[in-house]
Amino acid sequence: MEIPVELAKTIINEEIDQQIIVLRERGGQQRSFPIVIGIGEIFAIDRRMKGIALPRPLTHDLLEQVIEKMGGVIQKVVISDLRDHTFFATIHVQRSDDTIEIDSRPSDAMALLAGLKIPLFVEEIVFDKLSS
DSSP, rough: OOEEEEEEEEOTTSSOOEOOOEEEESSSSSOOOEEEHHHHHHHHHHHHHHHOOOOSOOOOHHHHHHHHHEEEEEEEEEEEEETTTTEEEEEEEEEEEEEEEEEOOOOHHHHHTTTTTOEEEEEEHHHHHHHH
């Protein structure tokens, strides 16, 4: 079962490469958990959430444009699994009558959806693995 979540917090420390985003369940039990990501991704998320446009597209801007130009619409992002301390995500793209699921690192998926009105979900199994 997919649980709706939101990006609750970004923790940026420019002195180290490992940055943290915190996802929090919407409604329900208000469960939350951190994901460690790279400095490039945290800056991309921060920039896109603040609506800061750059003169040329960066990777996540480019991916958004490619999906749109190919007739796709990003439907949602799902943090789908946690294996060996690594989170897995899937970007769901609707194109005509097909739904395309694209494997992604959560940090890249988050940078893509940041600032867009795209829902974010976490599979219940991820919460289960985090609590055990």
